Amino acid sequence: MSVEADTGRLKTEADEPGWEVDPDDEWGVAVIATVGRQLRLRREAVGMRAADFAKAVGYGEDLVYKVEGGKRIPREEYLDKADDVLNAGGLISATWEDVKKVRYPKKVRELGKLEAQAVEIGVYECNIIAGLLQTPEHARAVIGAAQPPYSPDDVDRMVAARLARQSVFDRDPAPSIHFVLEEAPLRRQVGGTMVWRQQLERLLEVGRLNSVTLQVMPTNTEPHPGLDGRIELLKFPDGTAVARADGLFNGRPTTDPKQLRIIELQYGIIRAQALPPRESLTFIEQLLGET
Missing domain, CATH: 1.10.260.40 (lambda repressor-like DNA-binding domains)
Structure with missing residues (x-):
């Protein structure tokens, strides 16, 4: 060029x-x-x-x-x-x-706070296992791989913040939470074999919760709208919503109805193309059995 x-x-x-x-x-x-x-x-x-x-x-x-x-x-x-x-x-x-x-607007910067208020959460992850699903050991390995590296204190702080977000699973009434994860990150043995196995076991544990639906997107599948990266969609009790997608609208959170419809459309196509929930859990069980 x-x-x-x-x-x-x-x-x-x-x-x-x-x-x-x-x-x-x-x-x-x-x-x-x-x-x-x-x-x-x-x-x-x-x-x-x-x-x-x-x-x-x-x-x-x-x-x-x-x-x-x-x-x-x-x-x-x-x-x-x-x-x-x-x-x-x-x-x-x-x-x-x-x-x-x-770079995100002040009112939507801290997604953890928004997740704590949402009645419906949808997440698609392209390259990693979603933060809401990570074990402490997996989170530490992922955060510790950053370059330039974080200080030990920063790593501890970031791991704690990530794990604190997982309190969303303990809410009563629980929000409806849906995840779509790519197959490749599930096969990546982040932190070593033991940490990887514990992470897969955690996915099975969360995936069996009544409030959670977990789907796996096979690597051997047709192209889909999530190839540009992560998508997160949050809906709130008053009917409002906020969403972001790496490949749309500068990757910034949006509350604009027209932009929300586009992100929802893309997320819906991804869900339709991924393995059904039961087959997805079976897929993860098979990965565990390969070790």
């Missing part, structure tokens, strides 16, 4: 709506302002003008000023390109861990 074509593509993506900083989100404003200031100071430290930097990373100069001024949330690829251009040794790329936490 030519530089001109690549530049045009990136600039179009960056200017899509939904990446502005919410002025009422104090934490989000602080995080994005700090990241923007770091970018500007590093650029100035190497003696690079904003125009030259913009050309080097493949974005418009106006967008560069917005990011450095804390007015625009940078995408992950922007930070990665900036890291390379400024020879930051991964320090700029690492800021994505903070940026991605504030």
Whole structure:
């Protein structure tokens, strides 16, 4: 791809709506302002003008000023390109861990809180076992595999937060929860054979709950709308809903009725294409029997 074509593509993506900083989100404003200031100071430290930097990373100069001024949330690829251009040794790329936490609107950022209020939860996972289903050992192995690595304290905090979300299964009355998991992550022995077996046993335990439906999407199947990544759909007692899909609407949570219908359509197709619940549990039992 030519530089001109690549530049045009990136600039179009960056200017899509939904990446502005919410002025009422104090934490989000602080995080994005700090990241923007770091970018500007590093650029100035190497003696690079904003125009030259913009050309080097493949974005418009106006967008560069917005990011450095804390007015625009940078995408992950922007930070990665900036890291390379400024020879930051991964320090700029690492800021994505903070940026991605504030890229969602304040009112829908903490999905754990929303899950605790939902009467219906639908989750499709493409590459991992859903966090609501992970054992402590599996969660620790997955979180511990991140690069750059988290500190031991951060790992402990993140594992605890993930496990706390699983209190949703203990609610009375229980919400209706539906999972669709891809076959490949079920076969990946994360954490070793024993941890993997315990994880499969946990899936069987949860999958047999009256409030839970668990389905497996076989690897040997036709293409489906979930190939772009994760989908989560939450419905609440007052009839409202929020959903997000990695491949739609910048991957950000949405409450827009038209966008919700599209995500629901995709999730419905995925459910229809996956193995039925009973066959799915049998499939997991067979995986356990292979060890």
